[in-house]
Structures are given as C-alpha cells and as structure tokens.
Amino acid sequence: MIRIIEPRFSEEEKEAILRVLESQQITRGEFTKRFQEEFAHYLGVEYVFTVCSGTVALFIALKAIGVEGQRVVVPALSFMATIDAVYLAGGIPVVVDVDDYYTMDVQQLEDAVKKYRPKVVIPVHLYGQMADMESIMFLSEKYGFYVLEDAAQAHGASFKGKKAGAWGHIAAFSFYASKNVPMGEGGAVVTNDSNLAREVRKWIDFGDHPAFNVRITEFQAAIGTVQLKHLDERNRRRREIARKYASALDINGHLIHPSEREGAYHVFHLYTLRHPMRDKIIEVLKEREIDARVYYPYLLSELRKAEHLPLPRAERFKRELFSIPVHPYLTDREVDYIVESLASVVACV
Ligand SMILES: Cc1ncc(COP(=O)(O)O)c(C=O)c1O
Incomplete structure (x- = not known):
C-alpha cells in the first residue's frame, strides 16, 4: 500500500x-x-x-x-x-x-x-x-x-x-x-x-x-x-508531486484539484481533491494499493454541536473531499502510478 x-x-x-x-x-x-x-x-x-x-x-x-x-x-x-x-x-x-x-x-x-x-x-x-x-x-x-x-x-x-x-x-x-x-x-x-x-x-x-x-x-x-x-527541500518535492497530480486526466471534468491562492506558497501537507463519486474513487484506489482518505469526514459545528453561520460550501465539500498520498518520499514511479490510477478511476465512475 x-x-x-x-x-x-x-x-x-x-x-x-x-x-x-x-x-x-x-x-x-x-x-x-x-x-x-x-x-x-x-x-x-x-x-x-x-x-x-x-x-x-x-x-x-x-x-x-x-x-x-x-x-x-x-x-x-x-x-x-x-x-x-x-x-x-x-x-x-x-x-x-x-x-x-x-x-x-x-x-x-x-x-x-x-x-x-x-x-x-x-x-x-x-x-x-x-x-x-x-x-x-x-x-x-x-x-x-x-x-x-x-x-x-x-x-x-x-x-x-x-x-x-x-x-x-x-x-x-x-x-x-x-x-x-x-x-x-x-x-x-x-x-x-x-x-x-x-x-x-x-x-x-x-x-x-x-x-x-x-x-x-x-x-x-x-x-x-x-x-x-530538510523542510524546504521536502516541501519543494511535495509541490512538484502536486504539479504532476494537477495534470491527471479527467475526461468527465468532475474532478476538482486544489488551487493555490494568489500570493500563497502551498506546502501540500495533504493533496485534497473533490469529486461527487469520491467514495467509489477511494474504494478503487485502495484496491490498487493507494491509500486515499477523507480529511475530514465531519464539520466542527456538527461534531461538537457548536453555533454556526450557514455552511453551504463546507457541507458540500464534506461529501466530496478526498486526499491522496503526497509525501516527499514517493518515487517518480509511484507518482506516475497514482496519476494513471486516478485518471482511469475518474474515467469510469
Ligand atoms: C489543523 C490541526 N490543528 C491542530 C492539530 C492538533 O495537533 P496535535 O495532534 O499535535 O495535538 C492538528 C493535528 O493533529 C491539526 O491538523
């Protein structure tokens, strides 16, 4: 895995x-x-x-x-x-x-x-x-x-x-x-x-x-x-992997990659995407020995029953978010395999 x-x-x-x-x-x-x-x-x-x-x-x-x-x-x-x-x-x-x-x-x-x-x-x-x-x-x-x-x-x-x-x-x-x-x-x-x-x-x-x-x-x-x-060099590697992921093919156009805010330097602690069929995608990625997970399957407001303003984005995101491996020790081969797997999964869900 x-x-x-x-x-x-x-x-x-x-x-x-x-x-x-x-x-x-x-x-x-x-x-x-x-x-x-x-x-x-x-x-x-x-x-x-x-x-x-x-x-x-x-x-x-x-x-x-x-x-x-x-x-x-x-x-x-x-x-x-x-x-x-x-x-x-x-x-x-x-x-x-x-x-x-x-x-x-x-x-x-x-x-x-x-x-x-x-x-x-x-x-x-x-x-x-x-x-x-x-x-x-x-x-x-x-x-x-x-x-x-x-x-x-x-x-x-x-x-x-x-x-x-x-x-x-x-x-x-x-x-x-x-x-x-x-x-x-x-x-x-x-x-x-x-x-x-x-x-x-x-x-x-x-x-x-x-x-x-x-x-x-x-x-x-x-x-x-x-x-x-080693933090800076490892963050650079994370960004390099993220760039490769961003190029993963999505023929149906439903996959939403993370985007970088103007002026921001993203260090990709996690690479988090969105897709309406994310549960199926996670299942297939796991079958292919790629660990994918939901960060986070809850909203803080519901988890702790806290007072909140309307949360339309967070509610939607919670159902669509999933993260894939982006740690700096992934080999180029593993990265290519993940890109390939993601592209083929989203092509058929
Ligand atoms: C956003 C965020 N805040 C706070 C924490 C708490 O850190 P710790 O697990 O070291 O208590 C974590 C990590 O676990 C986190 O991801």
Missing part, C-alpha cells in the same frame, strides 16, 4: 538521538533550546515555545489571550483539535464557512464578527495552504480581535512572502508524526508579542497559576531539528 502520509528518518536522526543520550540530559537541554531558536529564525518570529502537542499549543495560546466566556471563531473544516481547544480553554466557539481554498471564508467572518464580537479568530491553514491572512488581519484591526493561526499543517507555507505563524498575534504548530516537521508528538506556540509570550511562559515554566507539564523531551527536539533542516 502506498501510504497517505509517511514520516521517514535516516542516519542523521539516529546520530542526533545518540548525541542526546551521550549528553546525559534527556529533557530541558540544548536540543530543545536549539530547536526553538532555529524555528524562530526560520519563521521570522521572536518567541517559540515547544510543547507536547498541537492541541496543547492551541489551548495555551487561547489561555494566554484569555477567552473564558468569550466567543472564538473557527472554520467549519479542520481537525477537531481546533474547536476542542476552544472549549478546553473556556471559550464559546462560533463556526463559519470555508472558501474555495478550504480556509476561513473572510466575508462570512466579517458577518460573524459583527454579530458575535469574538475575542479571538482562529484561521486554519488547512492541507498546507494559508488562509487569506491579509484580509483577516485587516478585519482584526478594524474590529479589534486577536488572531491565532492554526498552523499545524503549514510548516513553511507562506502568503505574500511571510510565513505561516508570523502573521497573527500568536500561532500554534503541531509536530505530530504525520506533519511536515514530525517529532512523534510535539507542538509549539509562537508569537512576536512580548505580553502574550509572558502569559504563555506561565503555562510552561510552572509558577503563577496551576499548570500542566507540557514539555517535550530532548529526543523529540533532536528529531525536529534534523527534520526542520
């Missing part, structure tokens, strides 16, 4: 892990410090705090802002952690529709902001492409809300030359095994705001109020440091 997502490690990670062991310091050491510095430099942000998961990163970012009893806007399409973190932090989510790039619909966001006066808005850079952060930051200035980027799927993505994680007041990353920078488990809260950074620190270093231990180990940081070094 050609796996949909596949982290891969080499001698470099092995050596890094050995260095951790030899250092006799397996947590709170040089590797974590170094990863934080290098990731901050890579993103172009001031502060990076590694934590144990993306979900915890979102939770701490929301706690740092303070959302108890306050409205928080999230898009309908995302992994459940985006909305779960809002509930866990004591916020009240409001769900809005997505645009044709599967990210937060900016027009509807403004409607939601006028109606609910949220304290925070969480754009999700879904599948590796950034939301329209320029418009979202404009609305943030106009109405005075915080922007927390959910960049769990967007390491290295950018919009108008600025990286995911560097646009909002604060951002959350995940380093879960499937992500573009995998550590096994892990996450980071990143910000340029010294006040927010001070609040974030209280959740990490124990002190002012009850808090969890959310640290990563030196092993995770060591793997992350090696993976980060």
Whole structure:
C-alpha cells in the first residue's frame, strides 16, 4: 500500500538521538533550546515555545489571550483539535464557512464578527495552504480581535512572502508524526508579542497559576531539528508531486484539484481533491494499493454541536473531499502510478 502520509528518518536522526543520550540530559537541554531558536529564525518570529502537542499549543495560546466566556471563531473544516481547544480553554466557539481554498471564508467572518464580537479568530491553514491572512488581519484591526493561526499543517507555507505563524498575534504548530516537521508528538506556540509570550511562559515554566507539564523531551527536539533542516527541500518535492497530480486526466471534468491562492506558497501537507463519486474513487484506489482518505469526514459545528453561520460550501465539500498520498518520499514511479490510477478511476465512475 502506498501510504497517505509517511514520516521517514535516516542516519542523521539516529546520530542526533545518540548525541542526546551521550549528553546525559534527556529533557530541558540544548536540543530543545536549539530547536526553538532555529524555528524562530526560520519563521521570522521572536518567541517559540515547544510543547507536547498541537492541541496543547492551541489551548495555551487561547489561555494566554484569555477567552473564558468569550466567543472564538473557527472554520467549519479542520481537525477537531481546533474547536476542542476552544472549549478546553473556556471559550464559546462560533463556526463559519470555508472558501474555495478550504480556509476561513473572510466575508462570512466579517458577518460573524459583527454579530458575535469574538475575542479571538482562529484561521486554519488547512492541507498546507494559508488562509487569506491579509484580509483577516485587516478585519482584526478594524474590529479589534486577536488572531491565532492554526498552523499545524503549514510548516513553511507562506502568503505574500511571510510565513505561516508570523502573521497573527500568536500561532500554534503541531509536530505530530504525520506533519511536515514530525517529532512523534510535539507542538509549539509562537508569537512576536512580548505580553502574550509572558502569559504563555506561565503555562510552561510552572509558577503563577496551576499548570500542566507540557514539555517535550530532548529526543523529540533532536528529531525536529534534523527534520526542520530538510523542510524546504521536502516541501519543494511535495509541490512538484502536486504539479504532476494537477495534470491527471479527467475526461468527465468532475474532478476538482486544489488551487493555490494568489500570493500563497502551498506546502501540500495533504493533496485534497473533490469529486461527487469520491467514495467509489477511494474504494478503487485502495484496491490498487493507494491509500486515499477523507480529511475530514465531519464539520466542527456538527461534531461538537457548536453555533454556526450557514455552511453551504463546507457541507458540500464534506461529501466530496478526498486526499491522496503526497509525501516527499514517493518515487517518480509511484507518482506516475497514482496519476494513471486516478485518471482511469475518474474515467469510469
Ligand atoms: C489543523 C490541526 N490543528 C491542530 C492539530 C492538533 O495537533 P496535535 O495532534 O499535535 O495535538 C492538528 C493535528 O493533529 C491539526 O491538523
């Protein structure tokens, strides 16, 4: 089976892990410090705090802002952690529709902001492409809300030359095994705001109020440091594969490929298409040993019974979306095989 997502490690990670062991310091050491510095430099942000998961990163970012009893806007399409973190932090989510790039619909966001006066808005850079952060930051200035980027799927993505994680007041990353920078488990809260950074620190270093231990180990940081070094070249490979997929033949014209927003650099965490017969397509691809899956088979509003605006796009997309393998370790032969299989499947469904 050609796996949909596949982290891969080499001698470099092995050596890094050995260095951790030899250092006799397996947590709170040089590797974590170094990863934080290098990731901050890579993103172009001031502060990076590694934590144990993306979900915890979102939770701490929301706690740092303070959302108890306050409205928080999230898009309908995302992994459940985006909305779960809002509930866990004591916020009240409001769900809005997505645009044709599967990210937060900016027009509807403004409607939601006028109606609910949220304290925070969480754009999700879904599948590796950034939301329209320029418009979202404009609305943030106009109405005075915080922007927390959910960049769990967007390491290295950018919009108008600025990286995911560097646009909002604060951002959350995940380093879960499937992500573009995998550590096994892990996450980071990143910000340029010294006040927010001070609040974030209280959740990490124990002190002012009850808090969890959310640290990563030196092993995770060591793997992350090696993976980060290769991020750009692997993202380029993902884009190259995506370009080949985009040329897959579709004689019936029902297949909708992902498109890149003007000014955006998509890093294809996932290659997500749409087709009215997607269940059949997935079935046939699986018979051909190609893993295809639905990200996500739910809308956040229905999953957690949250308040929402009308969601016509997300409702339709949910029935049509499917993702195919796009990880950077696919061989050219595998890519050709996937293109060929996809073309022949859509020709007969
Ligand atoms: C969009 C999004 N947000 C948040 C998360 C949560 O990250 P984690 O699994 O590291 O808790 C993930 C990934 O799993 C994700 O894809």
